[in-house]
Amino acid sequence: MNRRHLLHLLGAAVALPFVPPEAEAALAFGRAAHGASRGAGFRALSPARAELVTALADLILPRTDTPSASDVGVPAFIDHMLAEWYAPEDTRLTLAGLDEIDRFAGGDFLALDEVRQMAVATELDRFGGGDRGTAAWAWGRIKSLTVYGYFTSERVMTEVTMDPIVPGRFAGCVVVES
Amino acid sequence: MPKTYDAIVIGSGISGGWAAKELTEAGLRTLVLEAGGPVDPATDYVEHVQPWQLPFRGWGDRAKLGREQPVQKQCYACDEWSSKFFVNDLENPYSTPEDRPFAWIRGRQVGGRSIMWGRQVYRWSDLDFEANARDGHGVDWPIRYRDIAPWYDHVERFIGVSGRAEGLSQLPDGQFLPPMEMNCAEAHVREKLLAAYAGERVLTIGRCAILTREHRGRAACHYCGTCERGCVTGSYFSSLSSTLPAALATGRLTLRPHSVVESVVYDAEKRRAVGVRVIDANTFEALEFRARIVFLCASTLESTRILLNSKSAAFPTGLGNASGELGHNLMDHSMGHGARGTVPGFTDRTTFGDRPNGIYLPRFRNVKHQHPNFLRGYAYQGGAWRNGWGRGQGMGGFGAEFKQSLIRDRGPWQFSLYGFGEMLPRHENVAELDPGLKDKWGIPALRISCAYGENEKAQWKDMIQSATEMLEAAGATNIRPTNEDVAPGLVIHEMGTARMGRDPKTSVLNGWNQVWDAPNLFLTDGACMTSSANQNPSITYMALTARAAHHAVDLMKRHEL
Numbered sequence: 001m002n003r004r005h006l007l008h009l010l011g012a013a014v015a016l017p018f019v020p021p022e023a024e025a026a027l028a029f030g031r032a033a034h035g036a037s038r039g040a041g042f043r044a045l046s047p048a049r050a051e052l053v054t055a056l057a058d059l060i061l062p063r064t065d066t067p068s069a070s071d072v073g074v075p076a077f078i079d080h081m082l083a084e085w086y087a088p089e090d091t092r093l094t095l096a097g098l099d100e101i102d103r104f105a106g107g108d109f110l111a112l113d114e115v116r117q118m119a120v121a122t123e124l125d126r127f128g129g130g131d132r133g134t135a136a137w138a139w140g141r142i143k144s145l146t147v148y149g150y151f152t153s154e155r156v157m158t159e160v161t162m163d164p165i166v167p168g169r170f171a172g173c174v175v176v177e178s
Numbered sequence: 179m180p181k182t183y184d185a186i187v188i189g190s191g192i193s194g195g196w197a198a199k200e201l202t203e204a205g206l207r208t209l210v211l212e213a214g215g216p217v218d219p220a221t222d223y224v225e226h227v228q229p230w231q232l233p234f235r236g237w238g239d240r241a242k243l244g245r246e247q248p249v250q251k252q253c254y255a256c257d258e259w260s261s262k263f264f265v266n267d268l269e270n271p272y273s274t275p276e277d278r279p280f281a282w283i284r285g286r287q288v289g290g291r292s293i294m295w296g297r298q299v300y301r302w303s304d305l306d307f308e309a310n311a312r313d314g315h316g317v318d319w320p321i322r323y324r325d326i327a328p329w330y331d332h333v334e335r336f337i338g339v340s341g342r343a344e345g346l347s348q349l350p351d352g353q354f355l356p357p358m359e360m361n362c363a364e365a366h367v368r369e370k371l372l373a374a375y376a377g378e379r380v381l382t383i384g385r386c387a388i389l390t391r392e393h394r395g396r397a398a399c400h401y402c403g404t405c406e407r408g409c410v411t412g413s414y415f416s417s418l419s420s421t422l423p424a425a426l427a428t429g430r431l432t433l434r435p436h437s438v439v440e441s442v443v444y445d446a447e448k449r450r451a452v453g454v455r456v457i458d459a460n461t462f463e464a465l466e467f468r469a470r471i472v473f474l475c476a477s478t479l480e481s482t483r484i485l486l487n488s489k490s491a492a493f494p495t496g497l498g499n500a501s502g503e504l505g506h507n508l509m510d511h512s513m514g515h516g517a518r519g520t521v522p523g524f525t526d527r528t529t530f531g532d533r534p535n536g537i538y539l540p541r542f543r544n545v546k547h548q549h550p551n552f553l554r555g556y557a558y559q560g561g562a563w564r565n566g567w568g569r570g571q572g573m574g575g576f577g578a579e580f581k582q583s584l585i586r587d588r589g590p591w592q593f594s595l596y597g598f599g600e601m602l603p604r605h606e607n608v609a610e611l612d613p614g615l616k617d618k619w620g621i622p623a624l625r626i627s628c629a630y631g632e633n634e635k636a637q638w639k640d641m642i643q644s645a646t647e648m649l650e651a652a653g654a655t656n657i658r659p660t661n662e663d664v665a666p667g668l669v670i671h672e673m674g675t676a677r678m679g680r681d682p683k684t685s686v687l688n689g690w691n692q693v694w695d696a697p698n699l700f701l702t703d704g705a706c707m708t709s710s711a712n713q714n715p716s717i718t719y720m721a722l723t724a725r726a727a728h729h730a731v732d733l734m735k736r737h738e739l
Contacts (some may be wrong), residue, residue, distance in 0.1 A: 060576040066585065077235070084233075085240050118577075125576055147570040147584065152229035152236070160585060161567070165226050167531035170401040172359035176528045176588070 097138020191290020195417030214286030223408025403532020
């Protein structure tokens with residue numbers, strides 16, 4: 001059994017959320033408008049996919065007393081890398097993997113409530129890796145890009161981690177400041 | 179009439195810069211020819227540029243690198259900041275047999291590869307200079323440690339080398355500036371290894387051409403950590419920060435960038451090199467310059483390529499090739515083998531500043547006792563570090579706690595011992611002219627055929643095993659072997675192809691780096707090396723260059739050149 005197959009089996013185990021049809025329509029409308037604003041200028045990610053990536057990135061690095069992933073532009077960074085850096089096939093597989101995440105979530109990750117989103121993400125994260133194009137693989141890639149994009153952003157480097165660019169000296173063994 | 183100088187130096191990198199300095203300071207009007215363009219530290223150096231200021235946050239333009247620098251991008255330093263310091267592979271082609279890959283990493287600019295070099299500098303000892311004579315591989319070096327020792331002193335005093343004196347016969351101490359500090363985990367491993375191996379395995383801080391205090395008008399290192407992107411304070415040695423300014427200060431230096439040397443002009447009657455043929459890199463104009471002496475410092479394979487292209491009736495297979503050894507005995511070091519693990523403890527300790535230097539564990543094999551499986555030896559480089567937020571790209575978890583952990587904690591101390599092994603000189607490892615391949619300027623390009631042999635492979639096994647044992651002895655956990663298949667060339671310590679020797683029948687250069695067939699032509703870069711030892715070789719090129727330059731001046735004063 002390959003990992004992709006296993007994921008499909010796992011996907012079947014995730015309860016489908018019950019959402020009444022009228023609520024679903026309202027949700028879809030609102031999401032489209034929201035997604036359009038979020039995904040403005042995005043090139044690899046459609047508005048709907050930009051919204052999914054934003055949700056995943058903010059699950060990985062949520063807003064606390066420090067900024068969230070989307071606060072520092074991680075979704076735009078991910079879109080840029082998918083549009084310009086990765087080979088087209090790689091990007092295609094990443095987008096396919098995002099589709100798989102939706103499928104794994106029972107059809108629409110964003111339609112799940114917070115608890116169920118957490119459950120799906122926990123499952124994907126626990127599984128890790130997997131074949132290219134699968135849900136778990138796409139989660140791993142989004143997570144890796146989210147962490148990299150977050151910690152190399154101007155705001156996080158200058159306001160959160162604040163490692164000096166020109167330290168001026170080296171000390172090999174200092175007490176970690178809490 | 180071609181313009182005439184006292185001396186021509188081909189190349190402005192580590193070796194060429196030294197030749198320029200020593201020759202101009204001795205009073206010679208010297209022309210330095212550099213194939214690449216000028217570099218202005220104020221605008222070209224990018225060590226303080228942060229990831230967010232780059233389009234790909236440091237990952238580089240993958241598609242462009244793949245198209246234009248498929249060879250160069252294999253080097254860790256050829257990234258989004260520094261790929262401009264590496265050549266365009268399309269303009270600078272070479273070929274290899276399909277089953278014998280060779281990574282030729284090159285930099286064409288004023289300063290050459292001294293701008294993005296690794297800065298590690300280790301003296302050789304007689305264990306190295308006597309090695310060929312001892313086991314019969316290659317030919318005997320025409321020099322011994324006593325011949326080069328004063329020139330190591332001379333070079334170290336000028337460039338500034340930080341390091342710790344350890345009193346080891348196989349790795350002689352030098353003129354050191356204060357050493358950089360080890361971090362907690364490194365100091366711990368040093369003590370453990372000294373105890374476990376009765377003082378025979380000495381983990382020391384890397385000896386590097388980086389200033390730990392102000393030196394000859396150059397500022398001490400400010401520990402931003404990314405020397406391969408340049409250094410506006412000139413705190414690591416490069417031709418640009420050190421030797422070329424000294425040469426310029428004499429008023430006798432003429433530096434001509436964009437000057438691609440095609441060949442050396444040989445006068446069969448005088449039995450001398452009389453000049454150099456150049457193609458202007460921008461205009462493609464063919465030029466010629468003349469001089470009493472010529473220093474070939476274009477880098478190992480470029481210098482040999484120039485000699486192979488210097489064909490005449492007297493030397494139909496290339497100037498200096500009467501022995502038939504020109505192009506042969508190509509060496510690199512080997513790398514890719516060792517082990518890494520986790521050093522428990524010290525979790526409340528970290529470092530301040532980015533130390534652009536690691537640790538060095540000098541050769542311990544075949545120093546006192548002969549190893550049953552291989553000749554010569556290897557050394558480890560590496561060090562200890564904490565991964566910081568970078569570990570978040572691979573570790574499990576997500577959410578608020580995950581984020582806080584990446585911000586606050588740096589993860590456990592990791593330790594790597596990464597072997598650099600000596601490669602035996604072998605005739606079949608060779609660089610020749612490819613009859614069907616030319617570079618952008620129409621100059622015949624090289625066909626390089628080089629592979630590691632059984633002795634190197636036997637060392638790799640031991641590098642993994644010994645590193646594993648030592649990490650165990652140091653109390654490390656989660657120990658994993660490092661076992662990477664790395665093509666020769668990628669260590670960027672390519673050496674040989676115009677070896678020094680005692681006999682013109684079996685070598686290209688004499689004991690003063692003079693081409694046997696044209697004694698006013700000196701070749702002092704890595705091409706001259708008769709064996710490879712396992713130490714990073716640049717400082718030996720510098721010392722040999724300074725020594726040869728002084729010898730050249732002496733001979734000129736005595737009217738022997």
